[in-house]
Amino acid sequence: EPEVTQTPSHQVTQMGQEVILRCVPISNHLYFYWYRQILGQKVEFLVSFYNNEISEKSEIFDDQFSVERPDGSNFTLKIRSTKLEDSAMYFCASREPTRYEQYFGPGTRLTVT
């Protein structure tokens, strides 16, 4: 069964460093998403992406964040200058054009020290 994959599974970085989180969505899906979950809290929407552009973003998704689909399979989230409060689990998700359920990857645990 096709699934969303994410790399790395765990990333440790120092405050102020740039990180890139990578995702490979399910191949026939056209809508892509990033969510984050701070430990012990609920899952929060960051950004949605369709047709090579951002379709919606939350107030969390400020200028420090950017997304890109550099080729036909990868979808990336970049955090330019990480802060301690960026420590969280980051989930990538994707969905088909005609259905609303989103399928999640296993997540990348980001730790900022």
Place this chain on the structure above:
Amino acid sequence: AQTVTQSQPEMSVQEAETVTLSCTYDTSESDYYLFWYKQPPSRQMILVIRQEAYKQQNATENRFSVNFQKAAKSFSLKISDSQLGDAAMYFCAYIGGETSGSRLTFGEGTQLTVNP
């Protein structure tokens, strides 16, 4: 803005018994979709079941079923014949129709413990 509320932070059930997890939501939209996701200790988010608001019939997936009360804006999950592998955090989630974007809005989650 849409909100999703899960009023039970923790629930427990005996193996083989039935448990119901509650979820309420607030929306002014008529077209929307509701989901339950399971998050085991691995923290993977696994889709359990979906419900379209336009369907009156409650969704069922094997031992999982929902009680969707549209007028009351309630969407509870029933797990029958609970198994040890059902132990996880369960999140209720809402997504609006085409006019409101496609972000999922999640509730706070309910931690389910299954006792042997």
